Amino acid sequence: MRMTTSSRRAFLRTFAGASFASVMLRHFVSTAATGSFPIRFVFVFTHDGRHQTSQHSGTGANFKLGASFEPLEQHRDKLLILDGMKIPDHVNEEHPNGRCAMLTGRPSSEKWTGTGVSIDRFLATALTNGKSVYTGSAAPGGSATLDPEISWHAANIANRSHYTGDKELFKGLFSGVAPASTQAAVPDASAVDATRDNELALNGFLSEEVRRLEKVAPAEEREKMRLHLEALAQLRESIDGAQNPGGGPVLVPPTSCTDPLSVSAVEQVDRSNQIIARALACGQARIVVNNLDAYDPHHEYSHDPDPTSLVALDAVYTKQFANFLGYLQSYPEGDGTLLDNTIVVLSSEVCGSYSGGDDIHGTVNMPLIIAGGKNAGLKNGERIVTGGFWNTELYRGIAQAMGVTDTSGFGDPARPTPLADIFAA
Amino acid sequence: MKQTLGLVALLVACTGEVGSPGASAGQLPAGAAGSGAAGGPTSSLDPLNPSNLDASCTVDAPSPRRISRLSTEELLQSFALAGAIDGAKLPAALRPAAIPEAPSSGLAVTRDFHQNADEVATSVAGTYQPSLACDVQEFGTDAVCTKSFLATEGVRLLRGKSDDTLFANLTALAADTARRSGGATALKYTVRGLLLSPASLYMTEGIDGAKSKAGATILSSAELASYLSFRVSGRPPSSELLGALSAISSPSTDQLARIISEEFSSGSAELTARFLSTWLQVAGIQGLSRDTQKHPAADAGFLASLQDETLRAVLGVANDPAANFASLLTKPQQSQLLGDAGSAGYARWGRPGIFTLPGLIAAASAADHTDIPRRGRALLKNLLCETLQSPPPGAAAKEPAQVAGESQRARFERVGQVSGCGGCHARLHPMAFALEAYDELGAARAEDESSNAVDAAAVLDIVGGGTLKFDGPAQLFEAVSQDATAQNCFVLQTYRYVARRDERGSSDACVVKRLAERARVASFQLADLSLSALAETALSPRAD
Numbered sequence: 029m030r031m032t033t034s035s036r037r038a039f040l041r042t043f044a045g046a047s048f049a050s051v052m053l054r055h056f057v058s059t060a061a062t063g064s065f066p067i068r069f070v071f072v073f074t075h076d077g078r079h080q081t082s083q084h085s086g087t088g089a090n091f092k093l094g095a096s097f098e099p100l101e102q103h104r105d106k107l108l109i110l111d112g113m114k115i116p117d118h119v120n121e122e123h124p125n126g127r128c129a130m131l132t133g134r135p136s137s138e139k140w141t142g143t144g145v146s147i148d149r150f151l152a153t154a155l156t157n158g159k160s161v162y163t164g165s166a167a168p169g170g171s172a173t174l175d176p177e178i179s180w181h182a183a184n185i186a187n188r189s190h191y192t193g194d195k196e197l198f199k200g201l202f203s204g205v206a207p208a209s210t211q212a213a214v215p216d217a218s219a220v221d222a223t224r225d226n227e228l229a230l231n232g233f234l235s236e237e238v239r240r241l242e243k244v245a246p247a248e249e250r251e252k253m254r255l256h257l258e259a260l261a262q263l264r265e266s267i268d269g270a271q272n273p274g275g276g277p278v279l280v281p282p283t284s285c286t287d288p289l290s291v292s293a294v295e296q297v298d299r300s301n302q303i304i305a306r307a308l309a310c311g312q313a314r315i316v317v318n319n320l321d322a323y324d325p326h327h328e329y330s331h332d333p334d335p336t337s338l339v340a341l342d343a344v345y346t347k348q349f350a351n352f353l354g355y356l357q358s359y360p361e362g363d364g365t366l367l368d369n370t371i372v373v374l375s376s377e378v379c380g381s382y383s384g385g386d387d388i389h390g391t392v393n394m395p396l397i398i399a400g401g402k403n404a405g406l407k408n409g410e411r412i413v414t415g416g417f418w419n420t421e422l423y424r425g426i427a428q429a430m431g432v433t434d435t436s437g438f439g440d441p442a443r444p445t446p447l448a449d450i451f452a453a
Numbered sequence: 454m455k456q457t458l459g460l461v462a463l464l465v466a467c468t469g470e471v472g473s474p475g476a477s478a479g480q481l482p483a484g485a486a487g488s489g490a491a492g493g494p495t496s497s498l499d500p501l502n503p504s505n506l507d508a509s510c511t512v513d514a515p516s517p518r519r520i521s522r523l524s525t526e527e528l529l530q531s532f533a534l535a536g537a538i539d540g541a542k543l544p545a546a547l548r549p550a551a552i553p554e555a556p557s558s559g560l561a562v563t564r565d566f567h568q569n570a571d572e573v574a575t576s577v578a579g580t581y582q583p584s585l586a587c588d589v590q591e592f593g594t595d596a597v598c599t600k601s602f603l604a605t606e607g608v609r610l611l612r613g614k615s616d617d618t619l620f621a622n623l624t625a626l627a628a629d630t631a632r633r634s635g636g637a638t639a640l641k642y643t644v645r646g647l648l649l650s651p652a653s654l655y656m657t658e659g660i661d662g663a664k665s666k667a668g669a670t671i672l673s674s675a676e677l678a679s680y681l682s683f684r685v686s687g688r689p690p691s692s693e694l695l696g697a698l699s700a701i702s703s704p705s706t707d708q709l710a711r712i713i714s715e716e717f718s719s720g721s722a723e724l725t726a727r728f729l730s731t732w733l734q735v736a737g738i739q740g741l742s743r744d745t746q747k748h749p750a751a752d753a754g755f756l757a758s759l760q761d762e763t764l765r766a767v768l769g770v771a772n773d774p775a776a777n778f779a780s781l782l783t784k785p786q787q788s789q790l791l792g793d794a795g796s797a798g799y800a801r802w803g804r805p806g807i808f809t810l811p812g813l814i815a816a817a818s819a820a821d822h823t824d825i826p827r828r829g830r831a832l833l834k835n836l837l838c839e840t841l842q843s844p845p846p847g848a849a850a851k852e853p854a855q856v857a858g859e860s861q862r863a864r865f866e867r868v869g870q871v872s873g874c875g876g877c878h879a880r881l882h883p884m885a886f887a888l889e890a891y892d893e894l895g896a897a898r899a900e901d902e903s904s905n906a907v908d909a910a911a912v913l914d915i916v917g918g919g920t921l922k923f924d925g926p927a928q929l930f931e932a933v934s935q936d937a938t939a940q941n942c943f944v945l946q947t948y949r950y951v952a953r954r955d956e957r958g959s960s961d962a963c964v965v966k967r968l969a970e971r972a973r974v975a976s977f978q979l980a981d982l983s984l985s986a987l988a989e990t991a992l993s994p995r996a997d
Contacts, residue, residue, distance in 0.1 A: 101851070222633040226642055233626045233646055237619060241520070241651045244660055246997040249520040263567070 030284060065361045067430045068308050068370040069151055070316045071131065072352065074345045076327045077378040078395055079338040084109050090434055091411030096342040099350040100397070106353065106367060108398040108450060109411035114418045115391040116440070129391060131317075132375055133420030133439035145155070147423040150438045151430060152315045161171035161307070177419045197300050201307045212339045227267045235260045285310035297348045305355035309366050318352070320345050330378075349374055353399050371426055396422075398450065404429040407452045414449060419448040472604055494739055501956050503838045504917020506969055509962035515669040515996035516961070518659040521953060523683070528566075530688045532648055534571050535610055536580075566649055574644035576628040581606060581640060593631025593639030598622045602643070610647045613675035613695040619652055630833035651864070656683065659995035669994035674699040680707075680991050685724045685949055709988040719772075721980035726771035728950040728983055729807075732835070735763050738812040744821035755790075756815075759895075762790050762814030770807060770979070778943050778977035779934040782806040783927070791896045798897030802890040802909070806934075808832070809888075811895025814835050818893035825865045828888050829881030834934055836884075838942035839916065841877050848874065860905040882920075883911035887929040940977055944969045944986075952987045962987050 074154075093100055100107060116135035129135055131146035145153075230242060235257060242253035268410020285306075297320050307313040329338040352372075359366035374397045379390060402408050406429065420439035425446035427435045435446070499566035501509055523531060544550045582589045583606075603620045610620075625648050647653060656679050659670035668892035672680060678690035678698050694716045701708060717723065729738065738760035743751035766786055770776045776784075785944075786804040788811045793799040807813065817831040818824050833839040849870050855864050869878035887909045892898055900906050910924035917938045923929040933939045948965050949955055956965060968986055 225633055225636065226630050228640055229626055230646055230649075233622055234649055234651075236622060237650045237652070240618065241655065241657075241660075245520050246518045249518070252520060252655075253651075277743065408600050 058115040065369045065403070066314060067147065067401070068314045068316075069426065070304070070308070070318055071148055071371045071374060072318045072320060072349055073130075073372045073376050074320050074341075075377055077330045077338075078342050078345075078376045079330070079335045079379070082265065083395075084111060087411050087413060089409050091303045094395075096339060097346050097395075097397070099343065099347040099354075100399075103357075103399060104348060104351045106357075106399050107409065107411075108401075108404070108407045110396045110398060110414055110422065110450070111393070111411065112416060113396050113422060114393065114416055115394055116418075117391055129307075130375060130394075130419070132424075133418065133423060133443075137279040144440075145438060147427070147438060148315050148317050148421075150435075151427060151432060153434045154427075156314050157431065161197075161304070161313045198303050201303060201312045224267060228264065230259055231267060235264075287380065288428060298351055300354040301348065302355050304350070305359065308356070308370060309359040309361075315357060320348050356400065362403075367400040367402070368402040369400075370407065371429065372399040373397070373405055373426075374399065401426075401429065405451045407450060412449055414447070417447050418443050419451070421445055425450050462533065469645050472485045488750060500838070500916070501945060501958060501962055501965060503945055504915065504938045506941055506962060508967045509959045511962070513963040514960040515829040515952075515994040516658075516952070516964075516990065517957065518670070518995040518997055519656075519954065521656050522654055522659070523656065527689075528654070528684050529569075531612070531653060532569060534612075534689050535577050535644065535648060551919065561715050563641045566654070567836050570645045570648040570984045574641045574646060578637065580645055581644070582637075585640075589640060590636040593627035593629075593643070594634035594636065596624055596628065599627045599643070602640075603647075605665055607647055609692070610644075611650070611652045611675075612679050612689045613699070614652050616652060616661075619650060623647065623650075629764065656680065669996040671703070671994055674701075677704075677991055681987065682712060684727070684987060685713065685946055687727065691716065695884070700818070704992070706988045706992060708986070709991060710984055711985060713987070721984050722771045722774075723949075724983045724987060725776075725979045725983075726768050728947060729767045729771060730764065731950055732946050733763075733767070733807070733813055734816065735760060735812065738763055738816050742816055742820050743815070745919075747821050751894060758790055759812040759815060762788060763810050766810055767808060776979045777975075778940055778972075778979070780806075781979065782808065782934040786810055788895070791894065792917075792955065793897065796897050798890065800898050801813075801906075802897050803927060806930045808836075808930065809891065809895075810924050811891070814888065814895035815893060817888075821893065823861050823887070823889060823891075823893050825861055825883075826878065826881045826883040827885075829883070829885035832884040832888075833880060835946070836939050836942060836943055837915070838918040838938075839880065839948060841880060844877070845873065858903045858905075860889075860901050860908070862889055862908055863905075880913075882932075883913035884929060886911040887923055887926045890926050940973070941965075941969050943977065944982065947982050947986045948990070951983070952990045964993060 044233070078096070083096065085092045085094075091104075093104070093109075116129040116133065128143070131148060132144040133147070134144040214310040218423060238253050238256050238260065242250055242257075245253055304313070304316055304318060310317065329341060332338065353367060356367035356370055356372070357365045361369050375394055379392075379394050398406060400406070400408075418440065420443045424444070425448065427438065428446050429451070435442070485512060488661065520702070522528075533700075551684050581602070585592060585598060586601040587595045589868075592598055592602070600620065603623060604615075607623070608615050623643055626646055627639045627643045630642045657676055658672055658680070661673045661674070662669055675695065678695045682688060682690035682694060694712070697712050697716065698704070704712070714721070737751070739757045741756055745755070747749055770781055770784075773780070783806045786806065786809060787799075788804065789795045793804065814828075817828045819827065830841060833841065851874065853867050853871065865878065865882060869875050869882065889907050890897060890909050892901070898907060912923075912928075913921045913934060915921065915938050919936065921929070921932040921933065921936065923932050945956060946967060948961070948968060951959075968982070968989060971985055972978075972982045
């Protein structure tokens with residue numbers, strides 16, 4: 029018998045609704061048995077969009093990541109790629125409208141305005157007394173003219189914490205917080221700057237010493253000193269936080285809340301991601317919306333008919349996301365890691381480049397990757413082509429995985445069923 | 454001048470017509486055995502001619518002042534010095550592979566240094582705390598405490614160097630760091646600063662030494678201690694060695710030799726082993742590539758075993774106090790790895806001396822054949838200090854096609870008949886013909902893979918005069934061991950190793966001549982030659 033599209037979808041939804049309960053029941057039993065680590069939620073995005081729509085191929089465990097997602101290969105057994113998800117279209121090419129639709133599951137009704145609560149606000153209200161964490165773009169100029177938040181809702185804005193840049197984030201998450209008994213070594217708020225300044229001071233000292241030796245070296249030996257100074261200069265640039273990552277000492281992510289927090293990564297985004305991981309691990313945050321964007325002119329790139337620059341930037345952001353997953357994995361929790369207890373969603377607000385005409389920043393085939401969440405019952409190490417489910421349904425599934433069973437207050441009421449495909453059988 | 458003219462004539466002859474008896478007494482960095490087809494003098498400075506050392510010694514000139522970076526091994530040993538105190542635990546794995554031997558402008562080099570130093574400093578900073586003159590939280594802020602630390606641990610980590618300006622700059626760095634991050638962090642950054650300072654990373658010569666009457670400098674006691682200790686043992690100097698040297702203002706060669714023997718229990722053996730291993734490039738054997746279709750057993754494990762067998766043989770020579778140049782070249786060796794005991798080839802040729810060890814034979818061979826020119830080039834360079842120019846462009850195209858079933862010797866004898874090839878091939882072939890007694894893995898053989906009986910007889914004219922006539926490796930190496938040019942070349946190789954540079958023609962000629970004269974009296978005993986070369990070069994005045 030040939031099943032029509034509509035009847036097939038109806039069948040699947042009915043089946044999904046029936047099977048979801050049993051899947052979740054198994055999951056909750058499993059979670060109860062593994063310990064008391066809370067399930068966290070992080071939405072990661074770049075607010076000026078990605079160039080390409082989904083580029084992945086293959087299904088199940090035999091998937092191949094798209095070119096700009098290759099840095100995630102190291103984490104492939106922790107990924108759940110969701111392609112074919114539908115996201116309400118927005119009314120025009122405006123970036124903020126894309127953001128509204130991405131997390132609310134509802135179309136924006138007017139420019140830059142959402143029509144419902146976003147999933148992060150919904151979860152925060154249900155799980156953390158409304159407390160959630162947002163990171164914003166620290167890039168000067170350009171992007172700052174646009175609202176950097178992907179999550180928007182008219183209500184309850186005052187109770188969110190919005191931090192721009194790693195310094196604000198660090199201060200907001202760790203300053204003045206009385207350390208719990210397991211948090212003996214929370215550093216002071218100036219540690220980020222201090223580490224960088226210490227590295228710079230050491231670099232300056234060493235450069236001066238090499239120059240001193242150069243002055244007394246015989247002529248034919250001075251080339252060695254020159255090369256040494258050149259290397260120190262390169263290192264100094266990366267310490268300054270320019271484009272060359274890894275200039276400081278080895279980044280050794282802490283493995284527990286009692287370890288000193290190292291936030292010495294050179295890239296600001298990496299530093300922010302280290303801080304977020306620490307906050308999630310040590311009970312300072314449970315719901316986070318993390319905007320990786322720190323580069324200008326990202327927005328201009330997204331409107332450039334030549335996609336070269338935007339494509340290159342996509343790969344940079346993917347690498348930063350991969351780093352973030354690595355930080356989450358560095359915290360052991362039970363038999364797994366923090367990543368196993370965190371549902372991380374990577375997407376954007378719009379995809380495709382807009383340069384006028386019919387080419388708009390759309391939400392069709394938006395890249396959407398879930399990482400982690402194994403202990404919440406999510407599938408790991410697979411690619412699924414969902415066949416037209418909506419992001420409202422995805423977020424309902426995530427909410428229920430986090431223990432929020434009543435999701436009636438969220439998203440499109442016409443799509444009440446949680447997406448069961450994301451859960452391991 | 455006479456020597457220079459002679460070299461030019463030989464170089465021209467080497468690329469000349471068939472039958473030209475050309476060769477050059479050239480130079481390459483010490484220990485470049487098996488370097489293949491590349492060759493030719495690499496320095497504009499005249500190399501010494503081992504056939505005639507007397508002619509080059511006109512004035513006893515000072516040596517050049519050198520500033521050399523520590524090798525990977527030395528660097529890691531130097532870093533480990535930081536942990537050589539009770540209770541210190543160094544990181545389990547530093548990253549030696551990431552640190553190239555040569556200075557480089559690459560960012561990775563400096564970053565690797567920083568990463569290693571950071572790990573070391575993190576590991577040992579806590580250990581230093583009890584010995585501080587203040588509470589660790591006061592370190593950096595309390596300048597007296599910082600200076601006290603530098604005067605003890607700083608001097609120790611800098612291998613005896615005490616530099617007021619350096620310590621003042623470090624004290625300022627510690628104060629700056631303490632202000633931002635507290636005393637414990639300041640201590641860690643101070644240790645990093647010490648480990649990464651050029652005073653730690655480089656070995657200097659004559660930078661802070663005393664001036665002689667002629668304006669040259671001599672090595673300071675700290676420089677002298679590093680010079681001796683790193684060369685003998687690969688490690689930084691001990692406090693005992695530093696103390697012994699600082700107690701003598703101008704040590705003589707004999708005093709230095711005595712101090713070395715007192716401070717290094719097996720000093721001459723270790724020094725000789727390091728020299729031989731470097732000269733013969735033993736460490737490169739396991740990285741060789743063999744034709745595994747032809748030799749299925751020649752996998753990475755086999756090559757590692759080959760290297761190990763070679764190294765053990767080298768250590769055996771170095772630990773033999775009676776070993777001399779002649780025994781090095783002629784004392785029978787045996788390879789268990791290649792099953793010499795039951796081999797007809799071994800019964801026919803034996804393994805006379807270190808150059809017939811399978812590892813060294815393999816290192817001078819191609820992956821799938823013996824490569825007579827390559828073997829010849831390696832032997833000429835190592836034993837007679839002759840370096841030939843590279844083949845001229847298009848030389849390979851002139852090579853006649855190999856005839857099925859012919860021996861390698863027959864093949865290259867035909868190559869030698871090709872117009873323009875004969876000059877160099879006449880030099881390359883003779884000693885390599887003797888090594889046809891061994892295949893490309895170094896296995897002894899009575900006949901080659903085409904069942905041709907091995908013909909290992911040849912004649913080689915020595916550039917400085919004389920002729921070597923031999924049939925097989927035993928006669929070859931016996932003849933070489935008695936040849937004055939080869940003996941002087943061995944002195945030169947020793948000199949290059951301890952000086953860590955090629956000789957500079959007439960500037961170094963008198964030192965090398967003295968060494969050769971002393972070595973001759975001592976029958977070219979290895980231990981005596983190594984130690985006297987070390988003492989001579991260490992005490993030589995330096996000048997720019």
